[in-house]
Amino acid sequence: MTKRTLHRSMRLAPVWAFAAVTAFWAASAQAQVLSQVPADSAIIFKINKLGAVSDKAGALAKQFGLVEMNPAAADPLGWLLSEGGMTNGLDKAGDAAVVFASADFGAQPPPLLILLPVSDYKAFIGNFADAKKEGELDAFHMKGEQDEMTYAANWGKYAAISPQKELLAKKPEGFKASGATAKELESKDAVIVVNLKVLGPKLDEQVKGHKDQILGDLEKNLGNEPKFGKYIPLLKVVVGQALNVADQVLSVAQYSSFSVNLGKDGVGTSFMLDFKDGTNWGKAIAGVKNTDSPLMTGLPDGKYIFFGGGINGWQSEQQLMEEWLKPIEAELAKMEDMKPALTILDSMRQMFKAQKSQAGGMLAPSGALGATSLFQMVVATTGDAKVMQEAQQKVQEAQQQLMALIPNQPKMTTTFTPNAKTVDGVAFTQSTTTLP
Numbered sequence: 222m223t224k225r226t227l228h229r230s231m232r233l234a235p236v237w238a239f240a241a242v243t244a245f246w247a248a249s250a251q252a253q254v255l256s257q258v259p260a261d262s263a264i265i266f267k268i269n270k271l272g273a274v275s276d277k278a279g280a281l282a283k284q285f286g287l288v289e290m291n292p293a294a295a296d297p298l299g300w301l302l303s304e305g306g307m308t309n310g311l312d313k314a315g316d317a318a319v320v321f322a323s324a325d326f327g328a329q330p331p332p333l334l335i336l337l338p339v340s341d342y343k344a345f346i347g348n349f350a351d352a353k354k355e356g357e358l359d360a361f362h363m364k365g366e367q368d369e370m371t372y373a374a375n376w377g378k379y380a381a382i383s384p385q386k387e388l389l390a391k392k393p394e395g396f397k398a399s400g401a402t403a404k405e406l407e408s409k410d411a412v413i414v415v416n417l418k419v420l421g422p423k424l425d426e427q428v429k430g431h432k433d434q435i436l437g438d439l440e441k442n443l444g445n446e447p448k449f450g451k452y453i454p455l456l457k458v459v460v461g462q463a464l465n466v467a468d469q470v471l472s473v474a475q476y477s478s479f480s481v482n483l484g485k486d487g488v489g490t491s492f493m494l495d496f497k498d499g500t501n502w503g504k505a506i507a508g509v510k511n512t513d514s515p516l517m518t519g520l521p522d523g524k525y526i527f528f529g530g531g532i533n534g535w536q537s538e539q540q541l542m543e544e545w546l547k548p549i550e551a552e553l554a555k556m557e558d559m560k561p562a563l564t565i566l567d568s569m570r571q572m573f574k575a576q577k578s579q580a581g582g583m584l585a586p587s588g589a590l591g592a593t594s595l596f597q598m599v600v601a602t603t604g605d606a607k608v609m610q611e612a613q614q615k616v617q618e619a620q621q622q623l624m625a626l627i628p629n630q631p632k633m634t635t636t637f638t639p640n641a642k643t644v645d646g647v648a649f650t651q652s653t654t655t656l657p
Contacts (some may be wrong), residue, residue, distance in 0.1 A: 254316045258396035264321040265414045277483040292517030304362030310345030312338040330384030342375040402476040403493045409480035417474040425471035473500040509534035519601025528582030561619035568612040575605035
């Protein structure tokens with residue numbers, strides 16, 4: 222995306238581009254910047270120790286060969302400071318944040334607040350040639366901006382920047398996360414937090430308000446289709462249950478977060494939902510037992526584009542899943558041609574119960590282009606192998622039967638070959654899916 226495009230969409234292009242990109246280059250977290258963030262902010266994009274993480278990002282860029290393609294990748298922070306016209310006064314050892322201070326995302330100008338660490342606020346404001354005082358605030362045009370004015374205030378060790386004067390009129394009382402989200406903010410390199418205490422009720426109101434319309438449109442659009450008409454009751458139950466889950470989650474979730482960590486071997490990410498204590502969802506998630514065992518057990522040695530693993534939390538989550546599936550299964554039972562779907566659901570239950578942990582990844586192609594598969598995936602699951610293998614075969618067979626119900630579609634055929642290959646004394650069953 223070009224700077225011009227950002228300029229049109231946000232009207233604060235240089236600052237936004239600077240802050241958004243550097244958020245992926247954060248190091249160890251500090252609490253100071255959160256004390257400058259409004260408590261009822263909708264989205265908080267936390268940034269930490271810009272200089273240290275820029276060095277880490279530069280090292281990774283060199284390791285991945287990105288510097289050869291773009292020399293600026295060797296010093297991303299330096300490049301961003303130059304592009305944003307902010308070479309003086311910034312504290313490269315400090316943390317920062319990009320904040321949507323309210324849920325009114327359609328406001329013009331947007332409710333955007335950017336907090337940049339400064340070693341010398343006066344020198345920082347001196348980066349902008351047309352800077353002038355407007356009361357207690359500094360007003361200026363960002364580099365490349367000619368129309369909209371930007372405002373700044375000196376809040377302790379930070380330059381608070383916003384297109385809205387109102388956001389700078391009063392220093393905030395600070396944002397204080399709780400539970401696992403607070404730990405994410407403290408321990409991860411960079412974190413985006415969606416404050417569902419603020420956004421949840423607004424989004425839930427939209428879900429409830431549009432549920433009848435969504436279900437009505439589904440029936441209206443498919444009601445005259447002979448091939449799909451008889452499936453409308455089932456589709457309405459599935460969509461209705463999905464909306465019910467959204468309603469439940471939005472009513473009890475406190476925060477959602479996405480975190481980034483840079484390491485010598487690559488980029489680590491994590492996604493998390495934080496629920497209120499005592500709720501069904503909170504109890505279910507809290508019931509998932511953690512482990513100190515390796516999560517990559519079973520993955521073969523190799524160069525991976527990405528990989529990950531986890532433990533099975535089926536027992537603690539089973540009640541929630543069963544509540545969601547119950548009306549769907551009742552509707553499926555009414556339809557003779559949908560029995561394969563019931564087989565799939567029952568087989569999936571068996572697989573989850575038998576599974577202890579799972580790891581998987583995408584291998585980097587090792588051969589010449591066209592000589593080997595471009596996409597090479599491997600998944601290793603621990604647990605009761607016999608139960609899982611039998612259940613998986615039932616799922617694939619049932620999928621074949623369901624695919625055959627779709628009109629004018631090529632017939633999918635899956636065959637199974639027991640003991641097709643033996644590796645280190647372990648016999649593997651091969652499944653092959655073909656389309657004509």
